[in-house]
Each structure stands twice: as structure tokens, then as C-alpha cells.
Amino acid sequence: MSVFRQPHHPRRRTLEHVMDEDTRYEAVRSRDARFDGEFFFAVETTGIYCRPSCPAVTPKRHNVRFYATAAAAQGSGFRACRRCRPDAVPGSADWNARADVVGRAMRLIGDGVVDREGVVGLADRLGYSARQVQRQLTAELGAGPVALARAQRAHTARVLLQTTGLPVTEIAFASGFASVRQFNDTVREIYAATPSALRAAARTTRRAATPTAGIPLRLAHRGPYRSGAVFDLLESEAVPGVEEVSGAPGRRTYRRTLRLPHGTGIVAVRERPGTTRTTSGSHPGGWLDAQLHLTDPRDLTTAVGRLRRLLDLDADPYAVDERLAEDTRLAPLVAARPGLRSPGAADPEECAVRALVGRSESERLVRRHGKTLDAPCGSLTHLFPEPAALSEEAGPLGTLATALADGTVRLDPGADRDEAQHALLALPGVDARTVAVIRTRALGDPDVAPPGLDAPDTWRPWRSYAWQHLRTAGELE
Template sequence: MQKGMHTDTERCVRAVRSKDARFDGWFFTAVLTTGIYCRPSCPVVPPKPENMVFHPSAAACQQAGFRACKRCRPDTSPGSPEWNQRADAVARAMRLIADGTVDREGVPGLAARLGYSTRQVERQLLAELGAGPLALARAQRAQTARLLIETTALPMTEIAFAAGFSSVRTFNDTVREVFALAPSDLRARAPKRTRGPAGTRGPVRTSGTLASTGTPAALSLRLPFRAPLTPDNLFGHLAATAVPGVEEWRDGAYRRTLRLPHGHGFVALAPRPDHIACRLTLTDPRDLTVAISRCRRLLDLDADPVAVDDRLRTDPVLAPLVDKAPGRRVPRTVDEAEFAVRAVLGQQVSTAAARTHAARLVTAYGEPVADPDPEGGLTHLFPSPEALADLDPETLALPRARRATFTTLVRALVDGDLRLGVESDWPEARAKLLALPGFGPWTADVIAMRALGDPDAFLPTDLGIRRAARELGLPSTPAALTARAAAWRPWRAYAVQYLWATDSHPINVLPA
């Protein structure tokens, strides 16, 4: 795939005619004769090529006056892989918009986080996506509204504010414009339970309320992804490294607590053949969009596995590994600062020891929460950098040098000298990490890979990688392996997953 695919009309037409779901989210098809826009895999008979125009985003389609197709539900497509494989300003802006920055801080807040003027940000987004930040955020709000309308019994007033709208009137107008139906009609059309198109968020009715008053109810939804997806190392890694009190594997699902902008939440994620089953409980409904975005990022669900695997298959050593279990994802994080702290705690110790160190921090400095599941074991939010700022390093059961590394990292995060959010510039953040005492290439690169989301991060000094390299006949010294891995770019972080998977370590096994 390449940037700006919507400009390749011939290729887009071929994708629409073949109803190829791999292209869902890469571009959208607007039909001139009907005034609707669809995903490439829409099951209806494709229109004539002269009646199709292609847009890079749902927001661009909406700005051009097109309505969302009621059959293929293009607003539920997986997100474009572009925004998670690039570090330029547009990609960083899209990650911030998905994380709700425009709704919370406005366009000036978005621009400030990127280090640009509002005019520069608007110009760049309009040039590449055909829509500015307000329109892109509006499209996201419409998608969240539709999800809540169709899957919950929430009153429309609560849905309006939970989806991020400033008023009920704006909510009503937007839903009518985007979906050509009033909110009440949209709900009436939704059956009590339906699968929906493969891989989409099919409606599942819930009861109760998501309001911040009273006990919030769980919301069940389906997180789509591009096939194939091999869940073993993805969920195995999360389960094997789970910090007691913050994370657990139970009843076939990975569960954890979430620190969110307006409150906190709990999520349970379980792999299914054509989607990820997601069950969310939030203390404030305004956090729904952000929670979904962070869960998708955690599981790397917007990746393009076909592009990744096609590149890695060009290496005859990796090809059998890819063919055996295609579609491996990079296990990432819902909280970049949390992961950085845990990476330091895990330096030169076993997985079990790293969990023990993290669990002690959680017990001493984490914020207590009540698990909505009476049989669950989630007890705390992972402590924020601010909560760790006054920690006495002598209380850490770590070598003295690592205590200094820990406190220096926390101080840099609190002071803002180090920013590890979704807006991070990957090379800049990696350079700042390496400048901290006690940060070598392994720690910086594992944070780049799993927290920052750099798809090309590589770990040539990792013991598991070097062991796999020797067993496969690849160069095992860091310099020689890095040279060989140049052919795997820009997907070396995925090559790491395939190499790690050659070991029998619990991180590679889907828990029972």
C-alpha cells in the first residue's frame, strides 16, 4: 500500500469490483448517482467506474455531501494503517484526534501538541485527507454516536454528550446528515442482536446506563481488524507480563484497568475468528471513544498484515515462520508512560521478577479501584508519573544504578522533558531516551516498539532474538543481524514477533 492510495483510480476500482476487505479503511468510495459512500468491500453491486469518486477519509466523504451506506457501514471500517506506521505531523495528528484531543482541547490544543500553528495543521490535514481536524473529529463523534445508539439503551441526551457533542441539537443534526436517519430511527432499525458485516462492530444490546452517576453498565462491542490475525503471541505476551492488580487473564480474556481523561475504566478483550470481543465499563461515558482507540492501539488492530507479511516473506528464513502463523501483531500499550516505567523495572531481570517489581509499585502508589466483576482481581490503576515523583528510591528493591534510571525517567516524564504520548516524534523520543542515564539501545527500542508504536523498531541485542537468529542460521551478532534486517524494513518490529515466536516462552502461547 502507498500513501494517497485514493488517487490511484484504477487500483481503487479493482479493489471495489473484487470487494476486497483488505482495503477497508484505506479509502472510501463515494457514489455520484446515489449520494452515499461505502467501504471497498461493500456487498452491493459495484457502480459503474464513471460514477465512483474516491476519498481518503469518511470525513472527506461527509464534507462532500455523501451519506454513509446503511449496508456496509463504512464508519465501522478498521482505521487506516497509515496513522500507525508513520511519524510525520499528519499521522501524529490522526493519532491525537483518535485519542480525543480535539474534543478535549480544540484545534489549538492539537496544534500545540504537534508544535505547529493551527493553520499549518489544518492545511496539512486538508491536503492529505480532504478534511480538517474539526471535520475528522466530527466524523469520529458520529461513529461513536452510532455505536451507542445501536448497542445501548442510553437516552439520546446521554449519548450526545458521551459521543463528544456540545449539544443535543448538534448531535441530532450530525446523525441526520451522516446517516440520513434521525437518531431514534437509527435505533429502531437496529435489531437486538446482529453480527453485522464480517469484522465490524455488530450491535449487541446492553442494559443499564453508562452515565457517571450510579453504577455503570458494561458495553459489549466488536473490534474489527484486517485478516489474518494470529493471536497467540499478542495475547500470550499481555497475559505473561500482566501486573497483578492492574491486569489479568481470566475466562479466556485479557482484562485490565484503564486510566482515561475523565475517569477510569475496565476492559476485557478476547480473540474471536473475525473480531476482538471487547467489554468496557467506564466511570464516565465521555471516555468511550478514547477507550476504544487505546484498546485498538494495544492490540495493533489497524495494522496491514498483508503488506507486513509480504515484505517479510521475501527473506527465505522468515518465509516459513510467516506462512505457519501469518498476521502476527505487535503487543503495544494503553499508557506509554506506564510501559516506559515497566521497561526500566524489567531491565536484565526475568519476566516474573519484572512483574513482582511492578506489583509492589502498584500496591504502594497505584490508585485503588473496585473491579465491577465480583470475581475479578483488578484492584488498582497503574501509578502515574506524578504519583511516583516523590517515591524514595531507597524503597525500590533494585540495584542502585537502576534506581537512578527509574527516578530520572519519572522526573523527565513529570517535567515534560520527555513526551511519550501518541503525538511523539519517534526518532526524537528515542534520542531523548538514549540520553537518559541507564538507557541503552534495548530499553529505548522496546519502548519505541511497544509504547510509541514504531513498526520498524528492532532489538538486535535482545537475548531471545539472538537465540532465534542462531537457531535459524541468521547472523547472531547485533551488527550483522541489523545489516541482514535492513531487508525487512519498514516492518522490523513485526519480524521481532516472528523471531520471538520460535521460542517456547509463555509470551508466545495463548493462555487456556
């Protein structure tokens, strides 16, 4: 038995192993937080749906129904549990790992594409008809793109109601709802409370932030999270004017600027020294504290999604560590750093440019082409330049920037990773190592082999994490 799989718990689901309903029920019975976000369960006698780790009394098996998404549970008429808040769990690791249309669609929905462009826009980005996308998502997840986006809007609305002092009317439209009536009806249906009641309940436990204080967030993750290694990497790469890392190790704060669909943002994320173990020795998961300052609250969903990808918060450390620990070279590294993440990017196009030119040249580009913030915040003064602003640069940089600007190379959350790689390799001056970094970071691919290393197939489908282990241990540059 792997050291990462605790006794008396159901076998961890990996990409090769799909849980049946009896195994899911065992996860619910044992309140196994490792499965939070991987599936949801609903109780027919109460009309409530929960996360697997809900602390309430375990319902009888014949009263339980299982769903792949919160949207599917909501679509079947169940409302969210007020005790375990199933809408606040980490996302399923499958959406980052999968390269098929369902995985790509879920990444785009998480980025807010349906709210901004509708189902037709989502389908166009995927290269399918709207009917095909609807059919595939409904068949596999029990909910179509509209229902999935609606569940996301409801979660955004709850966060804004409970953490800000924004007027309810503004929150309705900031969350992506088309009308105040639609907003009120959805909140009542999902949370069994009016928007005002949700806000009032939150005030008994926390003070709502003022607009100048930003939006406080707890960014959930499952299992152990090696925040020190993530913050080390962010600090080593930080581009002045766009990013900064302050504080001593273990208590650092990472801050950066964001270009978003409706405006700009500044985010601050605090390092968390470690994850507390339970008495059984398992890691229940935890969160990173963050603060978001947005010029337009409609960008909340998108900003959170991009931050989660940057920090790799939706990963499944149990599946990753269990697989890599079977390798004799990696086993001691995994044992030393359980829960090591493979960071992504807050802005894929920015990441591609930085992977090509390096940190020093990126700083020059910010000074020369970056847009100055209307309200600079300390050392954060600029947005990283858009590709169009760099297209006149000479050499490979100008070529890459032009390809990004005209869509020859697509790096958005729904991009086809293989197509993006082929397009990048066709550009003069863009070598295989740079493409590997872009595929790992900008496209969030968990299975990219370390450049120049003959990675065994036994590392699949987590070769990007093997790369991080080797790099963190000093065995690779």
C-alpha cells in the same frame, strides 16, 4: 507472486506504492476487504459512501469518487451506507506507520485530543500553527481536524445509541458534541436517520446493554490476526491488580484497568481462535469482542483508540507479511504465523515504566503507589501509578518518572518518535534495549530493529514485526 497476494486482486498498497483510482475501482469491483479503511468510495447517483468490500451491486466507474477518509466523503455531502457501515472499519495502517505531522495528527485525533483541547491544543502538541495543521490535513486527506473529529464523534454516537440504554441527551455530550442540536443534525446528515431511528433499528437485531453490563464492542481488524500470540504475550506480562488473563488458550479473556481523561475504565477482550478463510483463500478480516465499563461515557473514543493500539488492530498484515516473506530467515516464520501483530500499549507512560523495571517490580509499585478503584472488579483493584507518584523513587525509575511527569519525555500518540528516543537515551540508567521496547510498544513504531541483532534493510519498514516473529519462534528473548 507472493503467497500473500491473491490472483486477480489489485496490488496491495504499501508505504512505497500508492494506488491510483483505477486500481481502487478494481478493489471495489472485487469487493476486496483488505482495503477496508484504507480508502472509501462514494456513488454520486445514490449520495452514499461505502467501504471497498460493500456487498451492494458495483456502481459504474464514472459514478464513483474516492476519498482517503470517511470525513472527506461526509464533507462532500455523502452519507454512510447502512449495509456495509463504513464507519466501523479498521483504521488505516498509515497513521501508525507514519512519523510525519499528518500521521501524528491522526493518532492524536483518534485519542480524542480535538474533543478535549480543540484544534489549537492539537496544533500545540504537534508544534505547528493551527492553520498549518488545517492546511496539511486538508491537502492530503480532504478534511481538516474538525471534520475528522466530527466523523469520529458520529461513530461514537452510533455505537452508544445501538449498544447502550443511555438517554439520547447524555449520548450527545458523551460523544463529544457541543449541543444536542449539533448532535441531531450530524447524525441525520451522516446516517440519514434520527438518533431515535438508529436506536430503534438496532433493537431489532440486538439488545442494548444496561449500564452495569458495559458497552459491547466489536473491534475490527483486516486480514488474519494471530490472537493466540498476542494473548500469550499479554498473559506473560500481566501485572496483578491491573491486569488479568483467564480461560484456556483459544478462549481466553484479557481484562485490565484504564486511566482515562474523564474517569476510569475496565476493559475485557476475548481471544478469537482464528480467522475464517474465504473460498478464494483470502482473509477478509474479522473482529475481537470486547466489553467496556466506563465511569464516564465521554471516554469511549479514547478507550477504544488505546485498546486498538494495544492489540495492533489497525495493522496491514498483507503488506507486512509480503515484505518479510521475501527474507529467507523470516519466510518460514511468516508462513507459520500469517497476521502476527506487534502489540502496543494501553498507557504509554505505564509501558515505559514497566519496560524499565520489569513485571515483579511493577507489581510492587502498584501495591505501594497505585490508586485503588472506587469499585474493584474481581482481581482488578488498582490503576497503575501515574509518573508523578513515582518521581520520589530512587535511581533510574525516579529519573524516568520525573521526565515523564514534567514533559521532558513525551510518549503520547502524537509524540515525535526520534525526539522521544533521544530524550530517553539521555536519562541515566535507561539503556538502548529498554528504549527499543518503549519505542516499539509505547510509541507504536512498526520499524524498530530487534535489539542486538543486525537487522537487514530488507525488513524495513516492518522490523518490529520481524522482532515479534523471532521472539514468538523462540529465537530471541
